[in-house]
Every structure is written in C-alpha cells, then in structure tokens.
Amino acid sequence: MTLLTFRDVWVEYGDKVVLEKVDLSICEGSFVSIVGPSGAGKSTFLRLALGQEGPTRGAIDLDGRRLAAEPGPDRGVVFQKYSVFPHLSARDNVVFGLDCEGSWFRGRLSGARRREALAQADMMLAAVGLGDSGDVYPAQMSGGMQQRLAIAQALIKKPRILLLDEPFGALDPGVRLDMHELITGLWREHGLTIMMVTHDIKEAFKLGTRVLAFDKRRRDPQAPHRYGSTAVYDFPLDKPGAAGPEALAGLGS
C-alpha cells in the first residue's frame, strides 16, 4: 500500500533548481535507501518528506492527504547529530513525546500518567539496548548510544514513517554494524516504514528494500544550476518486507 507519494515535485532556490520532476511513491513497510553524490538533493528530498521545507511545485501526499509544510508527529526523524536534547536524561528524552501529547501547558506529565509513560519509555530504551542508561545524560554517552537514544525517542510516537538523515555517518565501523542490526530488527519487528539518506552505497544495499539514487539527469556546462536532480535509478531489491502495520500497534505497550 502506498504511504507517501511525490507527484511532479520541484524545489528551486531563486534560479537554482535543486530537485526536478520527482515522481515517486513509497510503500508502507518498505526500507528506502537514498544515495547520490554531495549536492544531489538527497537531504532536500528528506526535508521535503519531513515538512521542513515545501516543494516549489508539485504535491506530496501522506496517507492520501496533502502533507503539512511543517514537521509533525506522523513523521519521526533521526539526524546525524544534535538529535537528542542535551538537558534531559535518556529516559526524559524518550518520554518527551508522551509529555507533549499529554500536557499541553507544562509539557510534562505528572503522577500516575507520568509513571505509565516512564514505564513505556524504559521498554523503548531496552528495545534499543539502553536499558541500563535511563539516568545518563547525552553528553556522557558515546556517539552510538546517542543515536540509539534518538531512535528510541522517535519510535515512542509510533510515526507513520521514520526518516534517517545519515544516521550512522559519524560512527565507528564496528558500532555501525551493531546499529545496522538494531535498525533492521526494529524495522522488522515494528513494521516500520523507513527512508534513509546515506553516503555509504554498501550500507544502502544492505539495509534497504529499495535503493534510490539521486543525481542530475542533464547537465548544462554554461549554467549547471539550471538543471536539478531527480531519482535517476530506482532499484527494488528482492527482500522480505517488514512485518506489516499491525505490528506497529503493539509498539511499546
């Protein structure tokens, strides 16, 4: 089933064309890797899905409805860095999403509801392998632990789609392998839909069920900025998909 649709999407900054004529649909339960050279609009494409910026032309639909041009709780995100809040402990970082939902004024639950939320957060932390680190602040964590925390923080909101912007780019090779295992496991178990931008082509093929390569289709030597990038290659990989949306319902409960 189609979750996210890009219909003839263009992004232009002044007279510079960044993305042109992007026509894509992302299926529910798929793991889409996005690769391409620097400046090929991969991150712009992800920011479109995130709502951090809107298309100059064209339309983006999520679940058949026009996507709001600002980030929302239906789309989770993990950036390469600065994804977690430095002033909150790991547990409070994960509870943040539930706090915001349940308490509009203080932005913080209290009493029984907070205890319930904390229990849910602890399960989420355990699921990403941070079961013992609930009271630790991000500054005391390694890069890999911080990314695990950022994933747990995003998943507690049960997003329709999880967007990863070079999430493992700053990690050691060994840690990166652990993270591959973690994200594949979570994706299968919870039936997530994931879009991941990466520089590492091997990683893209290893994790993804579909690999999109962004680049310019045409080049004008006199005015290179007048042609934008688009998905020039689209490789569907023959892999078993995620478990399905019903698994998402059981997430963290």
Next chain:
Amino acid sequence: MRRLLNVRPNSGLRILLGVLPLVAVALVYLMASQARHAENPRDKLLPTPGAMAEAVQLMSRVDPLTGDRPLVVDTAASLKRIGVALGIATGTALVLGIGLGLLPVLRAPLGPLVAAIAVIPPIAVLPILFIVFGLGETAKIALIVIGITPVMVRDMAGQVAAIPEEQLVKAQTLGSSTWQLAVRVALPQAMPRLIDSLRLSLCPAWVYLISAEAIAADVGLGYRIFLVRRYLSMDIILPYVVWISLLAVAMDVSLRLISRRAYPWAHPVRSR
C-alpha cells in the same frame, strides 16, 4: 623542559598562589599607611586598620539623630534597589530573549529596537529618568534595568537562536507545540546562560546603582561614600568599598552554585 601551559599547580599550591597577591596588596598598603603616619599622625589619605575598624564600629552603631544604624540601612536600601532591578532585568531577558530567539515573527519587529536601545549610554538617560520618575526609588531601579537588560536580552536571544535546528525539528516531530518547545527545550537550555549573563551583569549593575545613589539619594552604600568624601573620610570609604565588593562576590558565588546545582548537565567536569 615542560611547556609553560602544561605546568599545573596542585590544589593546595593553587590556593596559596591565589592568596599571595591579596596578602601582598595588604602589606604594601600597611607599609605606605605607616610611612605616611610616621610623617603626619593626622593623615587621612591612608587610614590605619585601627582607624578603619573604629569607623566601621561607628557606622554600625545607632545614630542618635536618625535612630538607625547607617551601615545596616545603607546595605538594605542598596540591596533592595539592585535586587529588584536584577529581578526585572532577568525576567525581561528570559521572556524577550526566548521570544526573539525562537520566533522570527517577533525578531523582525523587535530585534532592531532592542539593538538600538542597547547602544544608548544608560547614564545619559539618567536625567530623563529623574524628570519622568522623580528622585525616588523608581528612577534608580529604572537606571539599572535600562543599563543591563538590553545586553541580557540580546545574549539570551543569541543563545536560544543557537539551539541546533535539528533539535527544534526533532521536538516538532515529537508533537511539541511552540509553547511546549519554548518551555521544555528553549527555556531549560537557556537558563544556565541566563545565570552566567546575570553574573556578568552584576558589575555594571553596581556601577549604575552607585552612580544613581551618588547623584540623588538619602540612603544607600553609594550615597554614603559620596557623602563622606566631603570630609575626606577614607576610613569610612575604604571599608565601604570592601563591603560592596564582598556583597558582589557573594552574589556571584551563589549564582554560580545555583547554576551548578540546578543544571548539572551544563557543567561537564573539565580536566583543566
């Protein structure tokens, strides 16, 4: 031979090294004072410690004319003025700083205004304050507030604006509203910096307080030292200056302690 920047005194030696210059200054003063008194026993410029102790005793005794202890009422009046002013400035910096740092729609109209107010020398508007508010407490408090608030607001706005975009986006994907983002992300991350900014503002705040008291007041630490200046009473002025410094240091130290207690994440343990 080790490089100079790698030589680190241990903690005992560090305290000793810190005390040494203070002792040296005191010694130089004592010697100079003694030399002057040897020549002229009625010298007023460099009073002896004994004379200063006597003056302090005199100032803390009940004055039969007014029924008050001058040192106590001066301290209370000055602390009240500076305390109220610091409170107003901090509150304003917090609200305006977070607003300006977080909301482009607020930054567009108010940013240039704050920048313009920040370059006005506060002492230059003191006559205006006296004309508008009269010679009472309001004008003195207003001078301190006008003197330190713009800098604090700009500092706070800069700090909030420097929160990485990624964090703001992340908070929104976690369902956070603008208000929740301000209260749970921007406010706590800005607080340690606000306290630092307040600590840095203590010095100008005291400058404005003493200027205002020197010009128009009937009580206050600044008023007293400018009053006794007419009689060349260095034996009162010097202890008052030391007392003002001690008050300022105490405020600074307690603010630093509050910041360390309340925001441990903002004070990572450093090796140097």
